[in-house]
Amino acid sequence: MTTDTVAGTSPRSRARRNVTRTLTLVPALLIVILALAGPLIAPHPLDAPVTIPYAAAGDRAVLGGDQLGRDVLSRLLHGGTALIAGAALVAVLVTLAGVLIGCFAALSPALGRAVERTADVAILLPPVLGIMLIAFAWPGGGRWAVIAAAIILGIPYAVRIVAAAAAPLASAGYVEAALARGETLHHIALRELLPNLRATVAALFGLRFVEAVYVISMAAFLQIGAQPPAADWALMIRENSAGILLSPWAVIAPSLAIAALAISVNLASSTLAPGSVRKAVTRS
Known part of the structure; x- marks a missing residue:
């Protein structure tokens, strides 16, 4: 038995892990x-009443009607596009800011201390209060205000995670050799540190996406972000909660959609990252 086989790195083991990772990515995709693609396959127009308010599931509406008699299934298929796009934008910008600031903070002790103190103060702000303050101060409010709030509130966490992961690498021999050659911090951060933080960045992106889904959904439920008559999963839950006994799918379907999206993306990001990275990102 070879050493690779003992360590669980035989070709068969690697192939099995690759298949497992691929299967884990499928639900999220x-x-x-x-x-x-939901808006293209929705059976009815977004705002067209097709039945009576809070109608039970039937031929005209497979999942029943909402508070205005609109097709729940059609609104469900329309409601995920904006949520996913907003969460993806938040995750990309937060991860990018966290990587850039975190790498430079790991290489510069003075900057690292300043970033750490600033992040500590920002993290102390309750998320709901922060969202409300930023959203109400944003000109016009709405969905973009919530996205901006999610970005601002998410960056301190991302910076702390990346800085903690990059700190041990900053004292590695290849980084010291780059400093001795006179390389700039910009070069070292992007060429020496970042390639060794791929697992951290992948896990960070996935978890920031899930966090953004929760933040945007919570804001929509509180009617801070998306406003009627927009088709938004969290807004559907709020609008139809009064008629849950008459048309339960009007509340259950969007709730399951949000949960399925968050869980599948979380599982996918966890599969792509080593266990040590998952624990560090989750704790932060």
């Missing part, structure tokens, strides 16, 4: 594709 299917949900994202279905949400993005």
